[in-house]
Amino acid sequence: MSLRHLVVAAVLIAVAACSKPGATPAPIPVKVVVVSMFETGQITGDEPGEFQYWIERQKLDTAFPFxxxxxxxxxxxxxLLAICTGGGITxxxxxxxxxxxxxxxDLSKAYxxxxxxxxxxxxxxxxxxxxWARHVVDGDLLYEIxxxxxxxEWPYGLLPLGAKKPNDKADGWTVDTIHFPLNTALVDWAYGLTRDHPVADSAGIAAFRQQFAGYPNAIKPPFVTIGDTMSSSTYFHGDLMTRWANDWMKLQAxxxxxxxxxxxxxSGTLTALRRLSRAQRIDMSRVMVLRTASNFSAQPPGKDAAWSTTAEYPEKGRPAIEAAYQVGNIVVQQLITGWDRYRDQVPSAAPSP
Incomplete structure (x- = not known):
């Protein structure tokens, strides 16, 4: 039965429920939820944000008011169901x-x-x-001076909740929404599917990265890797803040x-998913995070942090938006085409180095 038929059936069931007390429409089963965060302008037909390519290329033609x-x-x-949350943790x-x-x-089996x-x-x-992230860490829940x-003697003015100095949480109080470990076996499986995917390069990002002499990875063409994500509604930049982010990630994860x-x-998305998992609405072992670099978190040699903060994204971030779709869709299609297997068995792979 097609999705449109399911929607029509749900409406008919809802109408019938008026004369049959207690009857409710059957929920629509979802295989994969793609979570995007921002869109520019309209959701189709113009400059793309993170939502648009999924709608247009996967023919997500059924719209649900939300x-x-x-x-x-x-x-x-x-x-395949897609949502655009709006920017920021809240x-x-x-x-x-x-x-x-x-x-x-019905999101009980959804990835x-x-x-x-x-x-x-x-x-x-x-x-x-x-x-692909194995860990997501919140970067807002802290003390700041x-x-x-x-x-x-302090390297920066950021320290854990309840701590006495940076990089010390032995005696500190805290909250349970700072570190979100993900299903490593699923992450490694997704990475294995995509690690050799040729991420598209472009003239704009190739020219921009040449400023980063002395950073061997920064001057490479784009690639697929495993690496962890800092989640912060505060938009931080610069060498010193990037140093803090590396320290904070290891401290928390x-x-x-x-x-x-x-x-x-x-961290906002994962906080909600963790609560929904407690209520048995979703399965946290089926959650993946894929982020693509539209810009750098620190300045190149010869520039300062203010320049890094205000510099335009090369090609308006389009190469990263494209990479998020291209790499992510490999995993989405594998899950959908292999649904008979993956509905009840979460895929896994040997740990990646």
């Missing part, structure tokens, strides 16, 4: 919670692909690079974690 979200939901007959958390509690959808653009650490990635007032991407929403 009053508690920023945009309507889109779906196709194959079982938008992401509220939009995903609204979707997860929506009685129109979640959170995918969008980010600022990349030039020590690890080049522009257009796609990184103005840099002009920090003790001389462990010595094997490696900060590669700075983004604005993922």
């Amino acid at each position: 009053a508690m979200g920023e945009y309507e939901l889109r779906m196709n007959d194959a079982g 938008n992401a958390a509220t939009s995903i919670m609204a979707l997860g509690a929506d009685p129109r959808f 979640w692909l959170i995918t969008g653009i980010a600022g990349g650490d030039p020590a690890d990635v080049s522009l257009g690079t796609a990184a 103005d840099a002009r007032e920090i003790p001389a 462990g010595s094997n974690a490696n900060f590669m991407m700075s983004a604005m929403e993922d």
Whole structure:
């Protein structure tokens, strides 16, 4: 039965429910949810944000009104549902919670692909690079002192909640929405499917990355890797803040974690998904995060942090938007075409180095 037929059936059931107390429409089963964060202008037919390529290229032609979200939901007959949350942690958390509690959808077996653009650490990635995260760490839940007032021995004015100094949380109080470890076996499976995908290069990002002499990874053509994501509604930039992000990632997620991407929403999305998992609405073992570098989190040699913060994204970030779709869609299509297997068995792979 097609999705349109399911929607019509749900409407007919709802009408019948008026004369049959207690009857409710059967929820629509979802195989994969693609979570994007921002759109520019309209959701189709103009300059693309993170949502548009999924709608247009996957023919997500069925629209669902979504009053508690920023945009309507889109779906196709194959079982792919897409949402655009709106930017920032609060938008992401509220939009995903609204979707997860929506009685129109059965999300119990759905895989979640959170995918969008980010600022990349030039020590690890080049522009257009796609990184699958094993860890997401929130970068807003902390103490902050103005840099002009920090003790001389401190590397920066950011320290954990309840701590006495940076990089110390032995005696600190905290909250449970800072570190989100993901299903490593699923991450490694997704990486294995995509690691050899030739991420498209372009003249604009090739020219921009040449400024990063001394950063071997930054001057490479774009590639696919495994690397962790910092989630912060505060849009940080610069060598010193990138140093802090690397330290913070290891402090919160462990010595094997490696900060590669700075983004604005993922801890909000994962907070909502964790709560929905408690209510058995979704399965946290089926969640993936893929971020692609539209810009760098730190300046090149010879420039300062203010320049890095205000510089235009090369080609308006289009290469990263394209990479998020191209790399992410490999995994989406594998899950959908292999649904007979993956509906009840979460894929896994041997750990990647």
